[in-house]
Every structure is written in structure tokens, then in C-alpha cells.
Amino acid sequence: MAPPLPKRGSAAPHRAPGVDRCPRDPPANGCPGQVLPGHVGSKGVRHMSLPKVFLGRMGDARSMFSRDFRPAAGGSCTRLIGRRREREALGALLDAVRAGESRALVVSGEPGVGKTALLDWLVDETSGVRIVRATGIQAEMDLPFAALHQLLAPMLDRLDRLPVPQRDALRTLFGISPGKAPNRFFGGLAVLGLLADAAGQQPLICVIDDEPWLDRASAQVLAFVARRLERESVGLVFATRRPSRDLADLPQLAVEGLEDGDARTLLDSVAVGPLDERIRDQVISETRGNPLALLELLRGMSPAEIAGGLGIRRGATPLSKKIEESFRRRIDALPADRRRLLLLAAVDPVGDLTLLKRAAALLGIPCETATAALETGLIEVRPHVRFRHPLVRSALTNSSSPQEIRESHRALAEATDPEQDPDRRAWHRALAATGPDEDVAEELECSADRALARGGLTATAAFLEHAAILTPDPARRAQRMLTAAYAKLDADAPDDALRLLEAAEAGPEDALRTAQAEHLRGRIALEQRRMPEAPQILLGAAQRMEPFDPALTREIYLEALVAAVLGGALDGALDDSSSFLTVAEAARNAPAAPEPPRAVDVLLDAWVARATKGYTVAGSMLAEALSMIAGPDGDSGRLVGGRAAVVLAMELWDAEAWFTIATRQARVARGTGAMGQLRVALSVLGLGQVLAGEFASARELIAEYCILTEATGNPYFPFPEMMLMAWRGQETRVRELAEASRRAAPKQGTGAVMPFAGCMSAVLHNGLGRHGEALVAAREVFERDPCGLGPFVVPELAEAAARTGDRGTVDDVLEWLSERTRTVPTDWSLGIEARLRAFLAQGSDAEGFYQESIERLGRTRVRAELARAHLLYGEWLRREKRRADAREQLSTAHDMLATMGADAYADRARRELLATGATARKRTDDTRKELTPQELQISRLARAGLSNAEIGARLFISARTVQYHLRKVFMKLGISARGQLDAVLPDDGN
Numbered sequence: 001m002a003p004p005l006p007k008r009g010s011a012a013p014h015r016a017p018g019v020d021r022c023p024r025d026p027p028a029n030g031c032p033g034q035v036l037p038g039h040v041g042s043k044g045v046r047h048m049s050l051p052k053v054f055l056g057r058m059g060d061a062r063s064m065f066s067r068d069f070r071p072a073a074g075g076s077c078t079r080l081i082g083r084r085r086e087r088e089a090l091g092a093l094l095d096a097v098r099a100g101e102s103r104a105l106v107v108s109g110e111p112g113v114g115k116t117a118l119l120d121w122l123v124d125e126t127s128g129v130r131i132v133r134a135t136g137i138q139a140e141m142d143l144p145f146a147a148l149h150q151l152l153a154p155m156l157d158r159l160d161r162l163p164v165p166q167r168d169a170l171r172t173l174f175g176i177s178p179g180k181a182p183n184r185f186f187g188g189l190a191v192l193g194l195l196a197d198a199a200g201q202q203p204l205i206c207v208i209d210d211e212p213w214l215d216r217a218s219a220q221v222l223a224f225v226a227r228r229l230e231r232e233s234v235g236l237v238f239a240t241r242r243p244s245r246d247l248a249d250l251p252q253l254a255v256e257g258l259e260d261g262d263a264r265t266l267l268d269s270v271a272v273g274p275l276d277e278r279i280r281d282q283v284i285s286e287t288r289g290n291p292l293a294l295l296e297l298l299r300g301m302s303p304a305e306i307a308g309g310l311g312i313r314r315g316a317t318p319l320s321k322k323i324e325e326s327f328r329r330r331i332d333a334l335p336a337d338r339r340r341l342l343l344l345a346a347v348d349p350v351g352d353l354t355l356l357k358r359a360a361a362l363l364g365i366p367c368e369t370a371t372a373a374l375e376t377g378l379i380e381v382r383p384h385v386r387f388r389h390p391l392v393r394s395a396l397t398n399s400s401s402p403q404e405i406r407e408s409h410r411a412l413a414e415a416t417d418p419e420q421d422p423d424r425r426a427w428h429r430a431l432a433a434t435g436p437d438e439d440v441a442e443e444l445e446c447s448a449d450r451a452l453a454r455g456g457l458t459a460t461a462a463f464l465e466h467a468a469i470l471t472p473d474p475a476r477r478a479q480r481m482l483t484a485a486y487a488k489l490d491a492d493a494p495d496d497a498l499r500l501l502e503a504a505e506a507g508p509e510d511a512l513r514t515a516q517a518e519h520l521r522g523r524i525a526l527e528q529r530r531m532p533e534a535p536q537i538l539l540g541a542a543q544r545m546e547p548f549d550p551a552l553t554r555e556i557y558l559e560a561l562v563a564a565v566l567g568g569a570l571d572g573a574l575d576d577s578s579s580f581l582t583v584a585e586a587a588r589n590a591p592a593a594p595e596p597p598r599a600v601d602v603l604l605d606a607w608v609a610r611a612t613k614g615y616t617v618a619g620s621m622l623a624e625a626l627s628m629i630a631g632p633d634g635d636s637g638r639l640v641g642g643r644a645a646v647v648l649a650m651e652l653w654d655a656e657a658w659f660t661i662a663t664r665q666a667r668v669a670r671g672t673g674a675m676g677q678l679r680v681a682l683s684v685l686g687l688g689q690v691l692a693g694e695f696a697s698a699r700e701l702i703a704e705y706c707i708l709t710e711a712t713g714n715p716y717f718p719f720p721e722m723m724l725m726a727w728r729g730q731e732t733r734v735r736e737l738a739e740a741s742r743r744a745a746p747k748q749g750t751g752a753v754m755p756f757a758g759c760m761s762a763v764l765h766n767g768l769g770r771h772g773e774a775l776v777a778a779r780e781v782f783e784r785d786p787c788g789l790g791p792f793v794v795p796e797l798a799e800a801a802a803r804t805g806d807r808g809t810v811d812d813v814l815e816w817l818s819e820r821t822r823t824v825p826t827d828w829s830l831g832i833e834a835r836l837r838a839f840l841a842q843g844s845d846a847e848g849f850y851q852e853s854i855e856r857l858g859r860t861r862v863r864a865e866l867a868r869a870h871l872l873y874g875e876w877l878r879r880e881k882r883r884a885d886a887r888e889q890l891s892t893a894h895d896m897l898a899t900m901g902a903d904a905y906a907d908r909a910r911r912e913l914l915a916t917g918a919t920a921r922k923r924t925d926d927t928r929k930e931l932t933p934q935e936l937q938i939s940r941l942a943r944a945g946l947s948n949a950e951i952g953a954r955l956f957i958s959a960r961t962v963q964y965h966l967r968k969v970f971m972k973l974g975i976s977a978r979g980q981l982d983a984v985l986p987d988d989g990n
Contacts, residue, residue, distance in 0.1 A: 081269070082262030083118065089253050090122045093235050097129060097203045102229035104236040106211075106247045109255025111391055112292030112323050115239035118255070119207050122237065129203045135386070136213030138393070140350075142462035143423065144451050145173050147218035148191065151206060155198050162197065163949045166190035178453070188224035189956055192232075193949075195225065196958035199233040211240035211247065216458040219246055226250055228956055231964040257289025267294060292323055327378070327395035334376065337369045339396075340404070342378060346396040347408045347431070350424070351384030358415035363407070406432045423447040426463070436472035441480070444470070448487070461487035465500060478507025485520055494524045515544035519556055526563050534563040535583050542590070550591035551598075557587040558604045562644050565787055580787075584611030599628040603644065610651075610787075619823030622652055630657040646684050650788035653820065653829035655861050659688050679708045686720025690727060691791075693863035695901040698724050700937045707956050717741070719756055726763040727864060729904025734764050755781045755789055762796035767904030774800035779809065782816075790820070795832055795865065799872070802839035810839050828865075831856035835869060838876070850876060867896035871909050883916040894920045931972060938962055939969045943981040 093103040107115050123131050134151035156174070159167045169190040171177040198204050208214070208222060223246035226236045238247055258266065263284045284294065331339060344359055345351070360370070378392050379385055387393050397405060413428035426443040433440055448463035464484035471477035485500035497520070505517050522538035538560035546553045564580045587608050593601035606621035629645045649658035665681035682705040689698035702721050709716045718737040725733040738757040758781040765774035778797035781789060794817055801809035814836045821829045831853045838849035850873040857866040874889030890913045897906035910920040931939065934955075941951045948959040948966075955962075970976060973984045 081265050082258050083114070083121075086118055086253065086255070087121065090118065090237070091125070093237070094122070094125060094129065094205070097205060097233055097235040100203075100231060100233050102232045102234045104226035104229060104238075104250045105253055106238045106240060106243050106250050107253045107255060108240050108243050110241060110290065112290050113255045113257060114291050115255055116209055117291075119209055119237065119239055122205070123207065126205060129205055130198070131205050131207060133207040133209070134214075134218075136208070136210035136215075138213045141213055141215050142459050143215055143427070144217045144459035145187075145215065145221075147208070147214040148221055149174050151208065151218075151222075152191065152194060155194055158194060158197055162190065162193050163953070165953070166193045170194065172453075175450070188221040188228075189953060191221055192225045192228055192956075192958050193952070195234045196232040196960045200960065203233040203235075205235040205237065207237050207239075209239045211238045212242075212244065219244070223247055223250075224956075228958070230957060230961040232958050232960050258291055258294075259289065260284055263289045263291075263294060266291060290323075324391045324395045324398070327392050328399045330376070330378070331392075331395055331399055335372075337365050338373050338376070339400075340408075341365050341369050341373050342376075343396050343400050343404060344408045344411065345373075345379060345385045346387070346393045347405060348385075348412050351386060353381070353385060355412065355415050356385060359408075359411040362411045362414055406434065423450060423463075427466075430466045430470060433470055436477075437470050438472055441467040441470040445480075452487075458493070461490075461493070461496070468500075468503075475508050475510065478504045478510070479513060481507070482513060482517060482520070489520065489524060489527065494527050498524055511544070512548045515541060515548060518544055522556070522559070522563075526559070532564075532579075535560045538563055539583060539586050542587075546591055551594055554590050554593065554604050555600055557583075557590045558600055558607070558644070561587060561604070561607050565644075565647065581611050584608045588612065599625055602628060603648065615819055616823050619652075619820070622648060623824045626652055626654060626657050630654075630660045646680075647788035650791055652824050653791055653826045653832075655688070655691070655826075655828050658684070659861060662688060679705060682708065683717065683720055687723055688861075690720060690723045691862045691864050693867065693896065693900040693902070695724060695728075696936075696940070700940060703934065703937050704955065722757065722760045723763070726760040727767065727900075727902045727905065729764065729767050729902075729907070731764060731768070734760060755784060755786045756792070759789060759792040759796060762793070762800060764904070766796055766799055767902070767908060769908060771800045771803040775804055775806065775809070782813070790817075791828065791832075795835070795868075798832075798836045798839060807840065810836060814840070827856045827859045828862055831860065831865070831869070835872065838872075846876065847873075863896070864900065864902065867893050867900065867902070868905060870896065871905060871912070874909070875912055878912060878916055887913065887916050887918045890916065891918070891920065931969060935965050935969050935972075938965045939973075939981055939985060942966060942978050943985055 089105070093105055096103045107118060109115055119133075123133070132151055132154055134147045136147055140146040152170075152174075156170075156176075159170055162170070165186075166189060168177075169187050173187050173190075195204060195206070206222075211219065214222070222236065222238075223244075226238075226247070227249070229236065238250075240247065243250075243252060257263070267284070331342065334342070340363060341356075341360055344363065344365075345356060348356060348359070357367075357370075360367075373379060374381070379387055409428045409432035413425050413432055416425040416428060418425050422443075426440070426447045429437075429440045430444055444463045444467035448460045448467065451459035451463060461484055464480060464487050468477050468480035468484055471480055481500050481504035485497045485504060488494075488497035488500055501517055501520055501524070504513070507513070518537060518541035522534055522541050525534035525537050538556055542553050542556040542560060545556055560583050561580065564583045584607060587604060590604065590608075593605065602621060603625040606618050606625050609618035609621055626645075626648050629648070645661050646658060649655075649661060662681050662684040665677055666685060668677070682701050686698050686701040686705060689695070689701060698720060702724065705720065706716065718741060722734060722737045722741075725737065738761065741757050742754060758777045762774040762778035762781075765771065765777065774796055778793050778800055781793045782797050794813055798810050798813045801807070801813070814833070817829065817833050817836065821833050834849045834853035834856060838846045838853065841849055850869070854866065854869045854873065857869050860866070870889050870893035874886045874893055877883075877886035877889060880886075890909050894906055894909035894913060897909055900906075913920045937955065938951055941954060946954070948962040951962045952959045966978075969981075973981075975981065975984055
């Protein structure tokens with residue numbers, strides 16, 4: 001990806017005027033000339049042609065125009081004035097795409113400054129490159145994937161060339177075939193694959209105009225694709241007033257007004273009579289060089305004002321408003337039929353000529369009116385009806401009465417085929433309604449169901465909201481509004497969900513709906529990380545829901561407990577009313593579990609017992625819940641199958657269950673495209689792989705987690721990376737991650753970040769031999785007793801205390817751990833318990849405990865702790881003056897730790913070996929150091945047998961980019977085939 005372009009002094013051409021004839025150029029093919037701001041050379045203006053109007057396949061729609069049909073002005077005979085820097089920037093993008101690279105560029109600027117004209121110029125310059133184009137339309141913003149379909153329609157014949165999952169995803173998104181709605185980011189991968197495939201035949205540039213008016217689903221997918229482009233010969237160019245959040249991190253080209261000299265040239269080229277110099281300078285000053293404003297303000301002046309220097313009245317009206325007012329004056333001067341036809345086109349988001357013809361006939365608009373409308377220069381045909389500027393559309397709607405707008409929507413609804421396009425028909429019917437209409441509301445509900453099946457959550461919520469507005473019955477309207485609010489939350493719009501929730505609560509009193517509303521309010525608070533508010537609200541919702549749905553009541557109580565844990569309120573630190581203990585005491589009043597109990601029921605009772613009665617009472621219940629979740633038929637519900645289940649596995653020191661649950665979550669999430677669940681699973685698996693000593697695999701999972709975090713726009717919680725860096729002894733990076741987490745914690749409202757950071761600080765300091773600092777960091781975490789962090793903090797605190805002579809702390813930690821091993825013993829917890837007993841014992845007793853620790857940990861997948869067990873035993877043997885025995889243990893520890901990449905602990909083992917009189921070769925960089933992290937990740941997946949398409953799907957890049965990186969890997973490693981990767985890449989224990 002090219003670096004962002006400089007913003008200062010940047011600009012781009014204005015949207016081309018529609019009816020202004022170029023006085024120096026003769027008409028071509030009957031098309032009036034078009035003047036665009038262009039380059040002014042030493043010999044005058046250099047003329048540059050833009051492409052002819054694209055008529056496309058118009059069918060019988062063309063018959064609605066007169067026989068001497070001419071395309072709208074503005075399709076050819078064009079030339080540009082100025083914009084040298086902007087054309088160079090787009091030329092560089094074009095050259096890169098032709099050379100096999102990919103680029104993205106966001107062209108931004110105020111209305112009328114020339115963004116579309118710049119895109120038109122780019123289209124004209126693209127010999128040997130395929131162009132596809134889409135334009136955002138305000139009326140289509142709630143229709144899912146409308147803009148994406150507009151862009152990709154010319155390429156849908158290539159769908160069969162994509163891998164089956166990607167092909168099916170696009171077929172479902174576009175309603176071509178039924179299927180389960182894919183996650184929008186999996187759909188983004190499918191779009192990336194289609195663009196890459198098309199670019200394999202010919203370099204491809206996608207031009208997206210009016211980006212702020214794209215439907216949300218299309219905007220997110222296109223932004224995702226733009227960030228994932230590498231070597232696909234694809235260019236994406238967006239035009240927007242101001243970069244949206246989705247586009248903020250892409251290269252930018254800011255658009256400003258023309259320089260004074262170019263502005264004078266433009267005005268001189270379109271003036272039909274003498275132009276007073278003072279008027280010209282005043283117009284340029286007033287418009288700040290905005291090309292469209294220059295022409296429109298000049299158009300609004302009388303010949304006397306232009307020639308006589310009477311001037312224009314200055315004011316504080318925004319420039320966009322002035323341009324719109326100019327268009328509005330022109331529209332108001334048109335005959336009624338012409339205005340009605342233009343309004344009909346303005347409220348139709350498709351621009352389909354056939355549909356427009358049918359709707360016009362229903363309104364009694366004569367066919368010849370269409371030709372007259374084209375001659376106004378306000379609309380054009382390319383091949384669909386397109387307005388000269390978006391402000392023309394807004395000027396039309398703002399200058400029309402509500403009744404006229406409703407009549408236009410009614411005509412379009414009647415003209416739309418209910419079988420071929422039921423959703424747009426329903427949408428037009430809704431906008432044509434003069435009041436509540438249950439038939440239309442039901443039709444909108446059906447549209448919401450179809451949108452949901454296609455993955456258009458935003459559209460689903462919009463349809464439901466309109467259905468609620470049109471519902472006559474107040475109670476049913478409130479229920480539909482509440483359903484729409486739930487849909488808004490699922491569409492990642494918690495603020496909108498809260499707005500609709502408040503509207504639902506204004507309906508007639510209903511106890512069940514009140515309970516549902518309170519539950520939704522609690523979920524919104526939890527989503528927005530409003531702690532300690534979320535646990536309190538959820539507790540209230542559970543109590544309200546109890547008379548209506550006991551099973552759901554128990555789930556809400558569990559949600560409240562999870563909220564308390566995420567809020568870090570285990571000890572009442574936030575607010576006593578939202579602490580884990582307080583919430584658990586309230587949950588004791590939950591209805592009895594159904595028979596047979598679900599995993600969620602067992603888990604709720606177990607957590608309540610854990611908080612109110614202690615670990616000894618709760619342990620067996622926790623183990624039962626974990627068995628139900630981790631078993632072959634384990635519950636994969638949103639709560640118990642997510643973070644709560646993983647915390648449970650850690651609370652019980654069960655590494656196998658931890659790995660099983662996280663692996664299952666990742667597999668299910670990949671299959672369904674559930675990116676949020678996949679991010680959680682990858683983070684958990686990354687932690688597990690560090691503990692397992694599989695550092696290379698952990699790096700891959702961390703890289704994939706970062707990709708998903710970037711793609712979904714979610715905050716990055718660096719748990720696995722911080723743990724990996726701590727074991728490797730990378731102090732600077734650990735401090736950076738800890739500081740970033742500390743800054744983010746108040747904003748995210750979670751108390752889980754800092755305790756974990758404290759644990760990893762202790763790991764780091766113990767590895768570096770700074771046991772006093774490790775003791776301070778670990779003790780602070782241990783005293784809080786956060787759920788699930790025992791396996792991370794207990795080994796660190798006990799070792800730091802033992803090495804600093806603090807036997808009292810070791811005793812306290814041993815007592816804490818022994819309570820757990822007596823209740824739910826595992827090899828992991830028993831292995832660490834034996835280590836703690838060794839710290840406190842002497843002579844043969846200590847040796848027996850060290851050996852037991854090694855034996856028990858050797859039966860688990862926590863190989864990092866096993867390696868450290870060998871290290872601690874070897875250090876004890878050396879202090880006991882048993883050098884030969886110490887060398888054996890220390891050599892084993894060093895080899896294990898060095899192979900893993902646990903550099904700090906490996907160096908510690910090497911120093912201990914030196915103290916025994918032995919030597920250990922310090923690990924040298926292997927061939928992986930020659931590869932970038934992405935190259936290493938791709939090569940390892942290729943070695944595992946994944947195809948380019950499968951690797952691309954895993955890493956959210958195209959198969960073509962995978963092939964490019966593999967070629968670089970082969971060159972760096974001196975090989976020529978995938979089969980040789982196994983020989984040149986170390987196994988790393990995977």
C-alpha cells in the first residue's frame with residue numbers, strides 16, 4: 001500500500017458542468033462541449049477528452065425519449081484546467097496498478113470542488129485497464145449491499161471461478177441464491193477474491209463516488225478490501241466529502257478550490273459575454289475557487305451584473321447551500337411536467353430508465369418530457385439516470401412538497417415488480433404512506449427477514465424501524481420498535497438501539513415488554529462497557545423477566561455476573577451494588593433450573609456458589625459445568641461458549657478443556673464467519689500456545705488476531721502478545737503493551753486488562769532474575785483473586801517469594817492452591833502445588849517434590865511450565881552442590897526453553913550451566929529471521945498443506961497475494977517448491 005499522500009495544498013477537479021459549451025471546441029457527435037478545469041500550458045489550454053456517454057443496454061427504455069435522442073451534456077468534448085498535482089497522484093496510482101501492484105486512494109473535498117470530474121479524468125486515462133464504477137445514493141443507504149452489487153454486477157459471471165465458500169457468500173449477499181448470511185468480513189474476503197480474479201485478466205480500477213451515501217454494508221466491505229489489497233493489480237478510488245472512519249487510515253488526497261489563475265481561465269471559457277474583472281475576482285473570492293460554485297454563481301447573475309460590475313451580495317451562507325440554491329432556482333423555473341420527472345428520478349435510487357418510464361406513465365408525464373429534462377443539463381444517462389451533482393437531487397426534494405414526494409414514491413412502488421424487487425417496492429410504499437398502514441408494515445417485516453438472510457443487519461434494522469413507525473396499533477408498534485432496537489444492537493449500532501428502545505418504552509405499559517426493554521438496555525450498557533451500570537441494569541432485567549421466562553431469567557443473571565467480572569468488580573472496587581459478590585447474592589434468587597439443567601444453568605449456580613460459599617463448595621459444580629461445555633455435545637451458546645467458558649477452564653486449571661473449547665470456538669467461527677467469536681478464540685488459543693511452548697504457532701495466531709482486530713475495527717487487547725513477549729524477555733515491548741493497556745482500560749471499562757498485565761510483568765521479571773520486582777507485581781494481582789488468573793499469577797508469586805526469602809507468602813499461596821487441588825485436582829495444579837512444596841521443603845523432601853512437579857507437568861500441554869520446572873530443579877541441585885545432576889536438569893531446561901524461543905529463561909538456564917562448569921551454546925538466529933512475520937506465517941501454512949486460496953481465507957488476503965509472498969519466501973530460503981519447506985523451516989515442536 002502506498003503511503004498517504006500529503007494533504008497540504010492538495011486539490012482535485014470539480015464536477016463537470018453539464019450544459020456549458022466549450023467555445024473553442026466544436027461539438028462531437030451532436031454532444032455539446034464540456035469544460036473541465038484542466039492544465040494550462042504555456043501555449044494556452046490543453047484540451048483533454050473524457051469518455052463518451054455510456055448508453056449501455058437501454059432496451060425499450062430509450063423509446064421514452066424523442067427520436068433525436070442525444071446523451072446528456074457532459075459526456076464528451078471535455079478538457080481540464082489545472083489540477084497538475086492531483087493528476088500526478090492518480091497517474092501514479094494508475095501506473096502502480098498497471099505494474100501489478102494494488103493501491104487505494106480517498107479523494108475528499110467539499111461539494112462541487114471537482115471530485116467526480118477527477119474520477120472522470122481517471123476513467124479517460126485508463127487505457128489497458130478495466131474500470132468498474134459505483135455511486136452512493138442517499139435513498140439506498142438502508143438497502144444492504146446495493147452499492148456493492150452496482151460495482152460488481154459486470155463481474156458476476158466470474159463467480160464460478162471463486163472457491164465454493166466465497167462464491168456462495170456473494171450469491172447469498174446479492175440474493176442470487178438462498179443460503180445462510182455470511183459475516184460481512186467473510187463477504188469482504190469473497191469480494192477481494194472476485195476483484196483479484198478479474199484483475200488477473202486485466203488490471204482493474206474500482207471508482208466509488210459519493211462514499212458517504214453508500215449503504216453501510218457495502219462501505220464496510222469496500223473499506224475492508226481496500227486495507228487488504230497488496231499484489232492484485234487492483235485500484236480503489238473513493239470520492240467523499242470527508243473521510244469516514246472506515247477510510248481514515250487509507251492514503252488521502254484532499255481536494256481544494258482552483259488556484260486563482262485557473263479559476264479565471266474557467267470563468268473566461270464559459271462566459272457568454274464580457275465579464276467585468278471586478279465581478280470575476282469577486283466570484284472567485286466568494287467561492288474560494290470551487291469550480292461548480294464559480295459556474296453556478298455566475299449563472300445566477302444577470303448580463304447587466306456581469307458586464308456592469310454590480311457585484312454579488314456576500315453572506316455567511318455555506319457554500320454547499322449556495323450551490324443548492326442555484327440549482328433550486330433553475331428547477332423552480334422549469335415547467336411542471338419536467339420538474340415532476342426530475343423529482344421522480346430524484347426519489348428513485350436505481351436510475352433504471354425502464355422503471356422511470358413506467359412510473360412516469362403512471363403519473364401521466366408525456367414521453368417527450370424526458371428529452372426536455374435531459375436538455376436542462378441537470379441529469380445525464382451513463383447508462384442509468386445520473387444527476388449532474390448530488391446537490392441537484394437534494395435541491396429537487398427540498399423544493400418539492402411532501403405530497404409531491406409521496407406521489408413519486410407511490411408511482412415507483414406501483415411500477416416496481418413485486419416478485420423481482422419486493423424490498424424496493426416495500427421501501428417506496430413506506431415512503432408513500434400518508435399514515436399508519438399495517439399492510440405496508442407487514443411487507444416491511446418480510447423485507448427485514450430477507451435482509452437478515454442476506455447478512456444486511458443495518459437494512460434489517462431500518463426495515464423494522466419503518467415497519468414500527470407505520471404500525472397503527474400502539475402496543476404492536478412498541479413491540480416492533482423494540483425488535484428494531486435489538487436489530488440495531490446486532491448491527492453494531494448501540495446508540496441507535498438506545499434511541500429506538502426509548503421510543504418502544506413510550507408505548508402502552510406491558511410488563512413483558514418492559515422486562516425485554518430492560519434486558520436490552522443492560523446489553524447495550526455491556527456493549528458500551530458502561531461499568532458498573534451494566535450489572536445493575538441486568539440484575540433489574542432478570543428480576544422483571546422472572547414471571548414470564550424463567551429460563552431466560554437465568555441467562556440474564558449469568559450475563560450480569562459476566563458483566564461484573566469484565567468490569568473488574570470482584571472485590572467491590574467499582575461499586576458495591578455491581579461487585580461480583582453482590583451480583584452473585586442477587587442471582588441466588590434466580591428461578592430453579594429446568595430439568596434437565598443446561599450448561600448455562602449449572603454454570604450460573606456454580607459461579608454463585610463460588611462467590612458466596614467459596615471454592616470448596618463450588619468446585620464440583622464448576623467442574624460439572626466445564627464437562628458439559630467441553631464435552632462432545634458441549635453447549636456453544638453465546639455466554640458459556642465464549643469468554644465465560646474459557647475463564648471457567650482457567651479457574652479449574654484444566655489446560656485440555658481450555659484448548660478444546662477455544663479450538664472448537666475457532667472452528668465454528670471460521671465456518672460461520674463469526675468474526676467476534678473468532679477473535680476471542682484466537683486470543684485464547686494464542687495464550688494456550690505460549691503456555692504450551694509453541695511460540696511460533698502463537699505468533700501466527702497473534703498475527704491473525706491482529707488482522708481480525710484491524711478488519712473489524714475493534715480495540716486490540718494484547719493478552720497473547722504480552723505473554724509471549726514476557727516469556728521471551730522483551731522488556732521494552734512488554735512495557736509498551738502494558739502502558740497501552742493501562743491507557744485503554746478506563747475507556748473500555750474492563751478490569752481484566754491490568755491484572756493480566758501485572759501477571760506478565762511478574763513473568764518478565766522472574767525470567768530476568770529480578771525477583772523483588774516480580775514479587776511486587778504478582779502480589780498485587782493475587783490479593784485481588786480475579787477469576788481465571790490463578791494459573792498465571794500463582795507460579796510467579798511463589799517463585800518470586802521463594803527467591804527473596806519470603807516464606808510467609810509462599811505459605812499463603814500454597815494454602816490458596818491446596819484448597820483447589822483438594823476440590824478439583826488436575827495434573828497442572830498438582831504440578832505447581834508440588835513446586836510450591838519444594839520451595840518450602842529441605843533435602844530429599846524438596847527433591848521429591850521437584851521430581852513430582854516435573855512428572856505431573858509432563859502429562860499436560862503446559863510445556864513452558866515443564867521447562868521451568870526443570871530449570872528450578874536444576875538451580876536447586878546446583879545450590880545443593882550437586883553439579884553433575886544440576887547440569888542434566890539445566891541442559892534439559894536450556895534446550896527446551898531455547899527451542900521454544902523463551903530467550904530470558906533460556907539465558908537464565910545458560911548462566912546456571914556456566915556456574916556448574918558446563919557451557920551451553922546461545923541460540924543463534926535461524927532461517928525464520930530472514931522472513932517477515934507474514935512470510936513466516938504463510939510459509940508455515942503452506943507447509944501444513946493449505947492451498948493458496950485456503951491460506952488467503954485464513955489471513956484475509958487474496959490467493960494472488962499469497963502466491964507473491966511464497967515466491968519471495970522461496971527466493972529467501974533458496975528453494976523452488978512447497979515440498980521443500982519442511983526441510984528448511986524448523987519444526988518448533990508443532
